[in-house]
Amino acid sequence: MAYSEKVIDHYENPRNVGAFDKADPHVGTGMVGAPACGDVMKLQIKVNNEGIIEDAKFKTYGCGSAIASSSLVTEWVKGKSLDEAMQLKNTQIANELALPPVKIHCSILAEDAIKAAIDDYRQKHGAAEGADAARAAA
Amino acid sequence: MLALPVYLDYSATTPVDPRVVDKMIPFLREQFGNPASRSHAFGWGAESAVETARAQVAALVGADPREIVWTSGATESINLAVKGAAHFYKERGRHLVTVKTEHKATLDTMRELEREGFEVTYLDVDENGMVGLDVFTQSLRKDTILASVMYVNNEIGVIQDIPAMGEICRERGVLFHVDSAQATGKLPIDLASLKVDLMSFSAHKTYGPKGVGALYIQRKPRIRIEAQIHGGGHERGFRSGTLPTHQIVGMGEAFRIAGEEMANENDRIRMLRDKLLRGLTRMDEVYVNGDMERRVPHNLNLSFNFVEGESLIMAIKDVAVSSGSACTSASLEPSYVLRALGRSDELAHSSIRFTIGRFTTEEEVDFAIDLINAKVGKLREMSPLWEMHLDGVDLSKVQWAAH
Numbered sequence: 001m002a003y004s005e006k007v008i009d010h011y012e013n014p015r016n017v018g019a020f021d022k023a024d025p026h027v028g029t030g031m032v033g034a035p036a037c038g039d040v041m042k043l044q045i046k047v048n049n050e051g052i053i054e055d056a057k058f059k060t061y062g063c064g065s066a067i068a069s070s071s072l073v074t075e076w077v078k079g080k081s082l083d084e085a086m087q088l089k090n091t092q093i094a095n096e097l098a099l100p101p102v103k104i105h106c107s108i109l110a111e112d113a114i115k116a117a118i119d120d121y122r123q124k125h126g127a128a129e130g131a132d133a134a135r136a137a138a
Numbered sequence: 139m140l141a142l143p144v145y146l147d148y149s150a151t152t153p154v155d156p157r158v159v160d161k162m163i164p165f166l167r168e169q170f171g172n173p174a175s176r177s178h179a180f181g182w183g184a185e186s187a188v189e190t191a192r193a194q195v196a197a198l199v200g201a202d203p204r205e206i207v208w209t210s211g212a213t214e215s216i217n218l219a220v221k222g223a224a225h226f227y228k229e230r231g232r233h234l235v236t237v238k239t240e241h242k243a244t245l246d247t248m249r250e251l252e253r254e255g256f257e258v259t260y261l262d263v264d265e266n267g268m269v270g271l272d273v274f275t276q277s278l279r280k281d282t283i284l285a286s287v288m289y290v291n292n293e294i295g296v297i298q299d300i301p302a303m304g305e306i307c308r309e310r311g312v313l314f315h316v317d318s319a320q321a322t323g324k325l326p327i328d329l330a331s332l333k334v335d336l337m338s339f340s341a342h343k344t345y346g347p348k349g350v351g352a353l354y355i356q357r358k359p360r361i362r363i364e365a366q367i368h369g370g371g372h373e374r375g376f377r378s379g380t381l382p383t384h385q386i387v388g389m390g391e392a393f394r395i396a397g398e399e400m401a402n403e404n405d406r407i408r409m410l411r412d413k414l415l416r417g418l419t420r421m422d423e424v425y426v427n428g429d430m431e432r433r434v435p436h437n438l439n440l441s442f443n444f445v446e447g448e449s450l451i452m453a454i455k456d457v458a459v460s461s462g463s464a465c466t467s468a469s470l471e472p473s474y475v476l477r478a479l480g481r482s483d484e485l486a487h488s489s490i491r492f493t494i495g496r497f498t499t500e501e502e503v504d505f506a507i508d509l510i511n512a513k514v515g516k517l518r519e520m521s522p523l524w525e526m527h528l529d530g531v532d533l534s535k536v537q538w539a540a541h
Contacts, residue, residue, distance in 0.1 A: 011449070011453075017520050019525065031522065032539055034538030034539070035482075035484040035533060036483035036487075037483075038448075038483075038487045039446065039470065040523055041522070042522035042525075059520055059521060059522040059525060060520060060521070060522065061446050061520075061523045061524075062444055063448040063449050063452075064449050065446065065492060066446075067449060096261065138268070
């Protein structure tokens with residue numbers, strides 16, 4: 001499997017590897033995938049009182065493309081509001097990393113992971129409040 | 139100075155031994171004759187070289203040279219043996235037996251015969267990759283015409299009990315084909331005593347060139363097969379097509395060297411393999427796939443739990459290895475061989491095959507050990523599954539969102 005230079009760069013120098021405390025009220029955690037399918041992504045966001053994602057971390061079990069997709073997403077969502085981050089599409093990830101067709105599922109997984117992290121954060125703060133959740137937490 | 143990448147994928151293919159190359163070159167230059175040409179010295183010379191090679195191949199496996207038919211490789215040999223015997227003996231019965239962990243060359247040939255109306259039993263293996271003799275015996279029926287089993291598995295290197303299976307088949311009048319692509323030069327084979335009717339060989343797994351192989355077709359008792367390739371009636375009609383003299387000469391020389399050097403070479407390779415095993419199992423959660431006793435010394439197949447195989451291969455690109463077999467490594471499916479051993483999907487996804495050979499050095503093995511220890515550590519730091527494992531989470535109890 002030939003990888004693009006961007007995949008190799010993210011794979012060899014992954015951005016934002018690590019974990020936040022799941023119990024922290026400012027943290028939203030999304031875990032998607034399954035070991036049986038060959039990839040599991042855990043993506044975490046730390047949201048400030050203004051509802052802006054100020055930090056993101058990931059851990060991924062999967063192929064190089066899965067690692068690169070999650071690394072890229074953590075970079076992209078930093079500084080975005082939750083609503084902006086919700087707009088992220090897997091096609092943007094796939095295009096940026098020039099993923100071949102057999103690796104498109106990695107970008108879909110990364111999109112699912114960020115959405116799951118946002119959902120988790122919003123649930124902690126009452127689902128109905130949506131984007132205003134951060135203010136409620138404050 | 140170590141040349142990178144280090145090659146530890148000898149079961150995918152081997153480099154051609156320089157001594158083999160030297161023997162081949164004259165047959166590409168001045169001795170270019172067609173071995174089927176009967177009217178001049180060019181042909182006679184080529185024919186003589188082909189017959190010398192036939193005797194060399196026969197000698198390694200204890201066969202009569204007249205029992206060896208040249209083919210383009212083990213895949214063709216397997217096709218010729220299995221389809222050829224099934225077609226010839228179809229009036230006797232329509233049932234065939236093979237094993238789930240066979241190479242695709244056998245499995246896909248069996249699938250094709252199923253489409254033609256044959257019935258095939260695919261035997262399970264135990265957790266070590268071995269076919270139980272009782273399981274094998276019970277699978278043979280009155281209408282079974284042929285069983286096909288590989289001597290040495292390409293992914294996990296385990297050695298099936300071919301002598302015993304041969305006895306079982308012969309007693310029941312079932313033809314027995316053995317795929318020995320991964321066996322030559324790794325263990326002694328004596329077809330004079332084995333109850334094997336058909337055996338497939340490849341040159342390029344034993345330091346010969348790609349594109350040539352052979353099929354052993356027993357003479358006593360005589361085994362009949364239907365040809366699959368028709369034409370000029372070469373190879374007594376079993377396999378038409380002009381013989382590639384240079385490749386055949388290469389296969390002969392490669393098998394001659396294997397016969398002479400196998401014993402010493404295997405001791406050295408076993409020492410290196412065991413060193414690699416010790417160096418890699420220093421880490422936690424590393425599992426050997428396949429029986430470690432009934433196994434060729436060249437093969438080590440390990441699962442690095444909580445690390446995905448493809449990303450590990452990418453991380454250790456200075457060491458050339460494979461996950462699963464070379465033929466299936468383009469797919470995203472975990473190894474069907476490891477699945478047949480009952481390995482969990484995680485462990486099957488985390489497997490790496492290391493295969494060592496004639497030109498592997500201790501320095502290369504040391505390099506591989508250090509690199510893999512470092513990279514597995516790094517990938518585990520990045521793995522949510524490793525984190526959960528360290529937290530004491532039982533991954534088999536987690537409800538995963540399947541996708």
